[in-house]
Amino acid sequence: SGFSALPGGGRNDNGGFYNVSSNAYFWSSSPYGSSAWDRNLYSGDGNVGRGSSGRRSGFSVRCVRD
Numbered sequence: 001s002g003f004s005a006l007p008g009g010g011r012n013d014n015g016g017f018y019n020v021s022s023n024a025y026f027w028s029s030s031p032y033g034s035s036a037w038d039r040n041l042y043s044g045d046g047n048v049g050r051g052s053s054g055r056r057s058g059f060s061v062r063c064v065r066d
Contacts, residue, residue, distance in 0.1 A: 008025070009025065010025040010057060024060060026039045026062055027059045035052040035053055035054055035055060036052065038051050
């Protein structure tokens with residue numbers, strides 16, 4: 001795919017950080033009820049996951065230029 005990312009972890013609804021040196025989390029542009037979809041990249045195995053998180057969570061944002 002040509003996409004690479006450094007692990008930056010995430011921030012939960014309460015302001016606590018987690019997986020800072022092991023995983024990368026990115027917001028999706030798609031809402032999911034009162035939450036939003038996110039994509040997760042796992043450094044240990046290279047897999048990509050999908051989750052839904054409260055909108056007060058904190059994840060990275062990838063900007064794409066046309």
